[in-house]
Amino acid sequence: MLVAAAIFCLKRKGLRVLVTGGAGFVGSHLVDRLVARGDSVIVVDNLFTGRKENVMHHFGNPNFEMIRHDVVEPILLEVDQIYHLACPASPVHYKYNPVKTIKTNVVGTLNMLGLAKRIGARFLLTSTSEVYGDPLQHPQVETYWGNVNPIGVRSCYDEGKRTAETLTMDYHRGANLEVRIARIFNTYGPRMCIDDGRVVSNFVAQALRKEPLTVYGDGKQTRSFQYVSDLVEGLMRLMEGDHIGPFNLGNPGEFTMLELAKVVQDTIDPNARIEFRENTQDDPHKRKPDITKAKEQLGWEPKIALRDGLPLMVTDFRKRIFGDQDSATTATEGQ
Amino acid sequence: MLVAAAIFCLKRKGLRVLVTGGAGFVGSHLVDRLVARGDSVIVVDNLFTGRKENVMHHFGNPNFEMIRHDVVEPILLEVDQIYHLACPASPVHYKYNPVKTIKTNVVGTLNMLGLAKRIGARFLLTSTSEVYGDPLQHPQVETYWGNVNPIGVRSCYDEGKRTAETLTMDYHRGANLEVRIARIFNTYGPRMCIDDGRVVSNFVAQALRKEPLTVYGDGKQTRSFQYVSDLVEGLMRLMEGDHIGPFNLGNPGEFTMLELAKVVQDTIDPNARIEFRENTQDDPHKRKPDITKAKEQLGWEPKIALRDGLPLMVTDFRKRIFGDQDSATTATEGQ
Numbered sequence: 001m002l003v004a005a006a007i008f009c010l011k012r013k014g015l016r017v018l019v020t021g022g023a024g025f026v027g028s029h030l031v032d033r034l035v036a037r038g039d040s041v042i043v044v045d046n047l048f049t050g051r052k053e054n055v056m057h058h059f060g061n062p063n064f065e066m067i068r069h070d071v072v073e074p075i076l077l078e079v080d081q082i083y084h085l086a087c088p089a090s091p092v093h094y095k096y097n098p099v100k101t102i103k104t105n106v107v108g109t110l111n112m113l114g115l116a117k118r119i120g121a122r123f124l125l126t127s128t129s130e131v132y133g134d135p136l137q138h139p140q141v142e143t144y145w146g147n148v149n150p151i152g153v154r155s156c157y158d159e160g161k162r163t164a165e166t167l168t169m170d171y172h173r174g175a176n177l178e179v180r181i182a183r184i185f186n187t188y189g190p191r192m193c194i195d196d197g198r199v200v201s202n203f204v205a206q207a208l209r210k211e212p213l214t215v216y217g218d219g220k221q222t223r224s225f226q227y228v229s230d231l232v233e234g235l236m237r238l239m240e241g242d243h244i245g246p247f248n249l250g251n252p253g254e255f256t257m258l259e260l261a262k263v264v265q266d267t268i269d270p271n272a273r274i275e276f277r278e279n280t281q282d283d284p285h286k287r288k289p290d291i292t293k294a295k296e297q298l299g300w301e302p303k304i305a306l307r308d309g310l311p312l313m314v315t316d317f318r319k320r321i322f323g324d325q326d327s328a329t330t331a332t333e334g335q
Numbered sequence: 336m337l338v339a340a341a342i343f344c345l346k347r348k349g350l351r352v353l354v355t356g357g358a359g360f361v362g363s364h365l366v367d368r369l370v371a372r373g374d375s376v377i378v379v380d381n382l383f384t385g386r387k388e389n390v391m392h393h394f395g396n397p398n399f400e401m402i403r404h405d406v407v408e409p410i411l412l413e414v415d416q417i418y419h420l421a422c423p424a425s426p427v428h429y430k431y432n433p434v435k436t437i438k439t440n441v442v443g444t445l446n447m448l449g450l451a452k453r454i455g456a457r458f459l460l461t462s463t464s465e466v467y468g469d470p471l472q473h474p475q476v477e478t479y480w481g482n483v484n485p486i487g488v489r490s491c492y493d494e495g496k497r498t499a500e501t502l503t504m505d506y507h508r509g510a511n512l513e514v515r516i517a518r519i520f521n522t523y524g525p526r527m528c529i530d531d532g533r534v535v536s537n538f539v540a541q542a543l544r545k546e547p548l549t550v551y552g553d554g555k556q557t558r559s560f561q562y563v564s565d566l567v568e569g570l571m572r573l574m575e576g577d578h579i580g581p582f583n584l585g586n587p588g589e590f591t592m593l594e595l596a597k598v599v600q601d602t603i604d605p606n607a608r609i610e611f612r613e614n615t616q617d618d619p620h621k622r623k624p625d626i627t628k629a630k631e632q633l634g635w636e637p638k639i640a641l642r643d644g645l646p647l648m649v650t651d652f653r654k655r656i657f658g659d660q661d662s663a664t665t666a667t668e669g670q
Binding site (some may be wrong): 102107146147152158163166168246329 | 442
């Protein structure tokens with residue numbers, strides 16, 4: 001009887017969920033949704049690119065906790081689900097210390113998989129469209145093996161994530177762990193790092209600061225841009241669903257860099273100038289998800305068009321760049 | 336004066352060389368050459384696939400030392416050069432514990448790169464033709480990025496080695512470490528593991544045991560086979576030379592599995608039967624090195640033809656399988 005009572009005590013109403021990298025751009029939006037639905041959420045973040053400001057609005061909530069911890073070191077927690085997002089995701093950040101990036105992707109993922117195995121939690125890896133490299137197939141389906149340079153300056157991220165996927169599947173095959181793999185395509189929205197060198201944040205920050213928009217190469221390389229709430233919805237459906245993946249999560253709407261510059265001009269400043277610069281090494285020429293699999297198996301597809309999502313991000317960037325009085329940290333528009 | 340004398344004491348005639356995986360098939364032949372030229376050689380090996388028997392003939396030599404150690408754990412040593420070979424290399428062995436294979440390739444390489452940086456040693460990574468996966472270019476040049484499945488059952492080795500290459504280049508770019516990268520193609524010779532599932536050792540052992548030679552698929556997939564002394568010569572030229580690589584080290588002579596079976600029949604037993612079996616997943620269809628770069632920059636090319644090298648391996652296998660009195664451990668024919 002005492003044992004039964006004790007076990008009964010362990011039962012909780014909502015799920016206990018760990019979000020590594022939960023103070024980051026995508027992570028913090030995911031945390032908002034999980035907290036809103038009544039889960040107990042633990043964020044583990046070393047705050048290398050994450051920001052306390054992104055989750056501070058949950059600090060008074062007993063169902064929320066933030067631990068300053070680097071996933072390269074093991075940690076013991078008791079949860080039901082692990083969303084593993086921890087890793088710098090923009091070239092500026094992941095190239096800063098390439099060896100650390102690989103450690104985060106490989107040793108960090110190993111630690112979180114080990115934790116998931118120990119406590120019987122379901123594990124979701126946020127991988128990336130970068131596993132396709134500079135793709136020779138267009139659009140990219142999940143069965144495409146990719147075209148990645150193993151010894152280039154981006155490889156710390158690309159190869160690191162590919163190895164993280166391998167580890168995830170090896171734990172699934174070898175230890176029967178419940179795993180999920182998402183391959184995330186370009187995402188934008190409020191709380192994005194302002195100076196991370198990514199094209200959307202670059203253009204928006206430049207237009208707001210009255211600087212010219214810098215386009216690399218001829219501006220004809222394409223990207224697809226997904227609003228962050230669409231991605232968060234996809235991640236949660238993937239975690240709750242029955243399929244392992246990998247699943248492409250991205251918006252198949254394809255824009256050239258020049259088209260994107262035009263949308264930013266239309267949204268912020270019609271007089272913004274465009275400046276061309278030499279392209280960086282290894283920059284993929286095109287990237288566009290085939291999301292047939294996610295549509296069929298997760299019933300998911302993005303809902304927010306670029307011209308609708310961009311203004312929501314601009315509002316947040318304006319507040320953070322110009323220090324408006326209204327706090328930007330609770331920006332949840334469009335979700 | 337005392338300091339000068341102390342430093343003078345530290346000077347040695349030959350080089351101090353660390354060979355990780357030095358008790359393995361390739362490693363032990365490399366050790367033989369290094370010891371023969373007067374180097375002080377330290378072997379680090381966990382003996383997972385390596386065998387003490389392969390290096391026991393050096394045990395009385397003061398210039399030789401073997402340490403039973405797993406490179407997944409750090410180790411501190413003082414040497415001038417590090418040949419980093421430690422990793423199970425046959426599918427049977429590297430699939431045995433895929434997570435451990437990734438740890439060996441990533442954490443093991445990290446540890447050895449960290450050691451090299453600390454002591455200012457030159458570091459050579461033995462990578463693999465597996466980084467090309469199931470190649471869409473034939474033959475493979477070093478600039479080809481490969482066609483590797485990130486989530487398959489071979490990925491622990493393929494992706495692990497790709498990430499090891501990335502780490503090696505990141506240490507070179509970031510810490511100015513002197514590095515060398517070799518991409519090794521199929522190699523055979525005395526001291527190869529007898530039951531490692533590789534096609535040459537399989538066929539030779541089967542023919543000797545009067546079992547049918549098992550050919551997977553239609554037998555038309557091709558491989559190139561390099562005799563171990565040719566590889567060792569290439570590794571040493573690469574280490575001593577001025578070029579980083581990656582360099583393909585392999586024999587461009589291309590054989591189908593059926594042609595190889597024929598050579599084995601001619602060498603061992605003309606009456607050996609051939610048996611066809613279903614192919615394994617992810618098995619590459621063809622693999623053949625373009626060695627132009629190694630020829631031009633290292634002045635290296637293989638010298639031993641398959642019909643000349645195979646009998647040397649057969650002699651060794653015969654001794655080990657049938658337990659002949661003559662020791663097989665000093666087999667250095669053909670070097």
